[in-house]
Structures are given as C-alpha cells and as structure tokens.
Amino acid sequence: MLDPAQIHARAIVIDGHADTPQRFVDEGWSFDDALGAGMLNLETARAGNLAAEFFAIWVDPREWRGRMAHRTLQLIDGVYEQLRRHPSAMCLGRSAEDVRRAHRERRFCVLLGIEGGHSIEADLGLLRIYHRLGVRYMTLTWSNTNEWADSSGDLDDPTVAHHGGLSGFGREVVLEMNRLGMMVDISHVADSTFWDVLETSQRPVIASHSSARALTDVPRNLSDEQLRAVADQHGVVMVNFYPSFIDARWRAGWSATQAQRERLYQAAAKEYQERGEPLPYHVLLSIDRAFYAEHLQDKLPLAPLSALVDHIDHVARVAGIDHVGLGSDFDGFPIAPQGLSSAAGLPGITAALVERGYDAEQLTRLLGGNLLRVLEEVQRGTE
Secondary structure, three states: OOOHHHHHHHOOEEEEEEOOHHHHHHOOOOOOOOOOOOOOOHHHHHHOOEEEEEEEEEOOOOOOOOOHHHHHHHHHHHHHHHHHHOOOOEEEOOOHHHHHHHHHOOOEEEEEEEEOHHHHOOOHHHHHHHHHOOEEEEEOOOOOOOOOEOEOOOOOOOOOOOOOOEOHHHHHHHHHHHHHOOEEEOOOEOHHHHHHHHHHOOOOEEEOOOOEOOOOOOOOOEOHHHHHHHHHOOOEEEEOOOHHHHOHHHHHHHHOOHHHHHHHHHHHHHHHHHOOOOOOHHHHHHHHHHHHHHHHOOOOOOOOHHHHHHHHHHHHHHHOHHHEEEOOOEOOOOOOOOOOOOHHHHHHHHHHHHHOOOOHHHHHHHHHHHHHHHHHHHHOOOO
16 A cells, blocks of 8 residues: 655655745745744755745735846845855755755755746846846746736736737747746746747746646636646646635635725835835735634635645646646745645645555656656756
C-alpha cells in the first residue's frame, strides 16, 4: 500500500507562486520569524517538505503608478536581503539544477517570478535586467491590462484601452523571454492574450497559479480547451489554492460582501493617502481576515480541501499528469482552504491524491517534476 507521507517526503516539492516578498519589505518580517498572519515561512516550508518556492514580485499598479520598476527592484532586494541573512538555510535558484542541488544540501531554494508585465514599463531593457537578477518567469499581466497585453481582470471596464490580446510589442516581449530562457506565464491574462501567446511563443508556457474554469467558472481560471493547448506545447498549469477560484459556493458568499469590505479598504487607505504613501497589501489582508472572523465564519465555512483536489485532478485528467503542478498563491489571499492555512499542510494534498488513485511516480511529477522539466526546456540552449 502506498504511504503518502513517504511519497511526499521523497519528492522535490515546488510551489509556483507565493506573494511573501511584500512581507519582507512592508512588514520588516524575516523568513525565519514566527509565521504570524502569513502562510509561508522557513518553519512551515520544512514541515510541508516544500523544497522550492517561486516568490512573486508583484507591484500594485494603482499604488505604485509611475514607480513600477522602483517597487519591482525594492521587492527583489527584499528577497536578496533574506538570502544574505540566511545563507545556510536559503539560496537563490536560477535553473532546475540549482533546485536539485539545494534539495541535496537541504537548503530552501528561492526562485523569482514577476507578477504583472507592467513591471517592465514597456522596456525590454528592464526585462533583461530582471532576468540577470534571477527572475525566471513573468506573468504577462496581473488583473490590469498593461501597455501591451490584455488582462482577464478588466475586460468589462470601458475606460481601459484594450489590444485584442497581445500588441505587436507584446509579441516582442514573449519572444525576448523565449530568447532569455524566462518562462512565459499566462495566469491572469485575457483569453485573447492566451491564444496570441501560444501562437507566438517558441517555448513551453506556464500558468503559475490558475485553476479549472470547468469547475469554477471565473475568467482567472483556464478552460479545458486552454488546458489541452498548454499541454500540447509541453507546458504546465499550477493550480491556485484561493477559495474563490476553486469553490463556487465560497466565491458567491465572499463576493456578496465586497461592497462592505470596499468601504473598510477606503477608510484604511485614507491615512496612507494623507501621508502620500502607498497602501500596503497586508493592510487589506488584515481587514479581510478580521471581517471574515466577525461576520462570516459561521455562515461561510472554509472551502474544503477536496475542492482544491478536484481542480488538481481535473487539470491532470484533461491536460495530462505531465502538465499539472501546485501554484498556491500563499500570502496573496486572506482565507485559505481547510487544512492549508500554511505550507505545513501540503502533505495533505498528496494524501488526498493517493486516495484518488495517483501513484508515487505521478505524484513526483505533479509535486515538482513537471515544473523542473519545463524550466529546463525553456532554458535549453539559452544559458
């Protein structure tokens, strides 16, 4: 009989997306500190056998308008400072072999991914600089359409100028990422952008944190046709843990309170606006957590772990076992599914998948092997 704990312990577990770098910069928090309100630290990574993490370098486009590159570099520096302070526990990964070496040395491997193409300020030179600093994927858009690619997050906004997918410059960005050996990430993009990317890219693409639209019908998730298309290009889809993307019941209940929470956000933002400072994202997360605890905890139970496993299973069945992975989005949302309040809960996913019939070889690929394969293929002949 398969032992899920042994399977998980032997795998190189890689997560495709966590928003932890903001904590380093905005909260003065260290990766070896107590977890606090977060979802990922050194202790929980070890408890969950998380070998490597793509730290998302995400710049809020509203709060940092006109200073996108400044904030991007500030967040990258925040990660580098953690690496400097904890050299025996952490290291920077630039390749699949770096990840494997770190795993052998029992060091947590940090990988870098930019979330949102607005960080390059429509400048290929900045893209190349970020690559030299270790960035190994870029999510082409966040929830905002930028100068060269449409997002799924604002297609209904008539005030936003859209491109019908990728602009000509957007295609140049994709090809330059191919040349550099930087993975092209299609999470967050509009469907039109998705198809333009697959037509343009000469290397496999990834979805660093996207779930299945067939199960939870939101634009941020991928349709079955898109899942198959990523697989056809030898890419990988890493499933997002955010309850609003994996549980329609939870999404409906949470969305119904949006207007109430928006008023709380605006009240909190006023203090920062008066000082001319950007509103830190952890303030919004704190508001959401407090709101949930006070108003929703009894009415809206946590999304079950089974909802997440349903999405992982669906992607594996539609795209194939070689094209699925984990993309938690830890520290990027306020309320986690049951059993996944931190990275320490990751073995529970493996146990649930064993119950559904997955074997050790399949799980080794799903938990990290697939992403390592794509990273190697994207970098082949470029470095």
